[in-house]
Amino acid sequence: MGILEVKNVNKRFGGLQALGDVNLSVVENSCHAIIGPNGAGKSTLLNCLVGKLIPDTGSVMFDGQSVLGRTPYQINQMGISRVFQTPEIFGDLTVIENMMIPCFAKRDGSFRMHAYARSNQERDVIEKAEIMLEDVNMLDKRDMHAASMSRGDKRRLEIAMCLVQEPRLLLLDEPTAGMARADTNNTIDLLKRIKDERNITIAIIEHDMHVVFSLAERITVLAQGTPLVEDTPANIKGHPKVREAYLGE
Ligand code: ADP
Ligand code: MG
Numbered sequence: 001m002g003i004l005e006v007k008n009v010n011k012r013f014g015g016l017q018a019l020g021d022v023n024l025s026v027v028e029n030s031c032h033a034i035i036g037p038n039g040a041g042k043s044t045l046l047n048c049l050v051g052k053l054i055p056d057t058g059s060v061m062f063d064g065q066s067v068l069g070r071t072p073y074q075i076n077q078m079g080i081s082r083v084f085q086t087p088e089i090f091g092d093l094t095v096i097e098n099m100m101i102p103c104f105a106k107r108d109g110s111f112r113m114h115a116y117a118r119s120n121q122e123r124d125v126i127e128k129a130e131i132m133l134e135d136v137n138m139l140d141k142r143d144m145h146a147a148s149m150s151r152g153d154k155r156r157l158e159i160a161m162c163l164v165q166e167p168r169l170l171l172l173d174e175p176t177a178g179m180a181r182a183d184t185n186n187t188i189d190l191l192k193r194i195k196d197e198r199n200i201t202i203a204i205i206e207h208d209m210h211v212v213f214s215l216a217e218r219i220t221v222l223a224q225g226t227p228l229v230e231d232t233p234a235n236i237k238g239h240p241k242v243r244e245a246y247l248g249e
Pocket of ligand 1: 013016018036037038039040041042043044045
């Protein structure tokens with residue numbers, strides 16, 4: 001049994017079957033990549049795991065408990081944190097203020113107005129955020145406005161905003177999209193390290209095959225809303241159906 005078990009999940013948008021009988025099992029403390037062409041349903045699947053979308057049918061179990069019927073905040077409190085495909089930081093807040101928001105969100109189970117992070121100087125929360133920033137090598141950017149950071153640093157901040165919640169499962173939707181190669185390699189190193197040191201399970205959607213093959217222990221290939229194959233990276237590389245459907249050969 002995986003820490004995350006997705007069974008027969010279906011999701012329609014009007015006439016479009018975005019997900020059709022998706023099954024996915026993610027083993028605890030592993031890194032599982034989900035790949036597939038644009039429009040394959042990868043982000044839709046992730047949205048179904050975190051309560052942003054509700055599947056039409058099927059089940060999603062995290063650590064033996066159903067996530068369906070729970071709000072995104074409740075699912076977050078269960079131990080699932082997520083980095084979205086588009087950056088979700090607050091540009092007008094400083095780095096440390098951004099880091100405080102997910103702490104309050106997890107603790108209180110609701111979204112605090114971002115002014116709250118600025119006005120509420122809770123010592124223990126600030127300390128926790130600072131320790132996390134130091135761990136991802138961003139403490140020197142503590143008081144910078146998030147908007148003025150490089151794209152790579154913004155994405156690193158987003159990952160740190162997840163990690164400060166001490167999740168058991170980290171979900172990442174194309175975390176290295178648009179990153180320079182050096183930032184991509186830093187992100188690979190960071191994710192490898194947190195998986196080993198913090199006992200975190202990672203499920204990652206990623207287009208960059210260098211990232212996928214550097215991190216993943218299992219890969220699920222999604223095509224037109226349905227898993228085409230799930231296997232080890234070595235087997236995925238040589239799989240004729242994958243080469244045809246995904247790698248365009
Ligand atoms: P991927 O992340 O793999 O690129 P998505 O999950 O974003 O794919 O989208 C899968 C399909 O569902 C696409 O055809 C997309 O246009 C459609 N889709 C996604 N979200 C919605 C929505 N909220 N309403 C209608 N169609 C959607
Ligand atoms: Mg997507």
